[in-house]
Amino acid sequence: MQDLREIIYSQDLALKKNWYSPVADAYNKVRPNYPQAIIQPTVEIAKLSHNSKILELGCGPGNATISFAQLDFSMVCLEPSPTVCKLAKQNCLSYPNVDIQQITFEEWELKTGKFDAVLAATSFHWMNPKIAYKKAADALKDDGCLILLWNMTPQPDYEVYRQLHPVYQTHAPASDRYEDISTQIRTVKSFGQNALNSGWFQNLISDYVVCQATYFVDDYLLLLGTLSPYLKLESCIRDVLFSGLREQINHLYEGKIQVSYISAFQVMNKVNF
Numbered sequence: 001m002q003d004l005r006e007i008i009y010s011q012d013l014a015l016k017k018n019w020y021s022p023v024a025d026a027y028n029k030v031r032p033n034y035p036q037a038i039i040q041p042t043v044e045i046a047k048l049s050h051n052s053k054i055l056e057l058g059c060g061p062g063n064a065t066i067s068f069a070q071l072d073f074s075m076v077c078l079e080p081s082p083t084v085c086k087l088a089k090q091n092c093l094s095y096p097n098v099d100i101q102q103i104t105f106e107e108w109e110l111k112t113g114k115f116d117a118v119l120a121a122t123s124f125h126w127m128n129p130k131i132a133y134k135k136a137a138d139a140l141k142d143d144g145c146l147i148l149l150w151n152m153t154p155q156p157d158y159e160v161y162r163q164l165h166p167v168y169q170t171h172a173p174a175s176d177r178y179e180d181i182s183t184q185i186r187t188v189k190s191f192g193q194n195a196l197n198s199g200w201f202q203n204l205i206s207d208y209v210v211c212q213a214t215y216f217v218d219d220y221l222l223l224l225g226t227l228s229p230y231l232k233l234e235s236c237i238r239d240v241l242f243s244g245l246r247e248q249i250n251h252l253y254e255g256k257i258q259v260s261y262i263s264a265f266q267v268m269n270k271v272n273f
Helices: 002-010 013-018 022-031 036-045 065-069 082-091 127-140 158-171 180-199 218-224 235-253
Strands: 053-057 074-078 098-101 115-121 140-151 201-218 254-272
Touching: 013 022, 013 082, 013 115, 036 065, 036 140, 036 254, 053 065, 053 235, 065 082, 065 098, 074 235, 082 098, 082 201, 115 127, 127 140, 140 180, 140 201, 140 235, 158 235, 180 201, 180 254, 201 218, 218 235, 218 254, 235 254
Parallel strands: 053 074, 053 115, 074 098, 115 140
Antiparallel strands: 140 254, 201 254
16 A cells, blocks of 8 residues: 555656546445544534634545535535546535535645644545645644544454455455454554654544444445555456455355444644744
8 A cells, every 4th residue: 555655646646636536436335434423523622613614635525524514614625536526526515615626635726824624534645745744734724733534444354354365365365454453543543643743733632433334245345446455456356356255245144244444533733833
């Protein structure tokens, strides 16, 4: 993943803009939203009020956008993929205070000191850190906050993973990985520490909840198809892998699978020099 991100934010903005375009509809359908147990404390810690202005980075089809729009915040939301941006605009038609723009944060013309919060929902890790931390801080008012939300990769129970392991080993061994909850917690912690280490933010407050969801096999495979390790696969390899997974899940688990993942928030203050 890290090597892929280096390519995307350092060398090829065109790839970044279109990375999720082929799976935009699937992303919109099956990627989980953010629970209120994450949204509500975020709003309170950041001290957002009815008149607050939020800049959202990489809004996707609006998985987090809608939760904040429903609270009547004024939002400018940046999304580089033209296909995903179109979905976001459709999903946010009911919220006139939401302005969705098709552009990367790196290319966006900075509005200095305008926003009460900069929000990034499972997106900040795609951005060039040499640009993003300072630019996010510059976009904030002096008392503004950076809000990072994270929905980590939904994972089946480890015993289920073991049953599916041979399918991966046969068709796509490089995609065979398992990430338990403790690993996800450490990964999210590292994201917050990276923001603090940038020197532009301080006073990190964070928390997480463990979420569970059940997917029928077709939707589960759609979900996998929106994840970068599977997007990188050649389509012929991905097809035979998914065919094998479908067969196993239908045979062993009656065509549905339960997954777990952490949903987390990190709120931190801008450093004023």
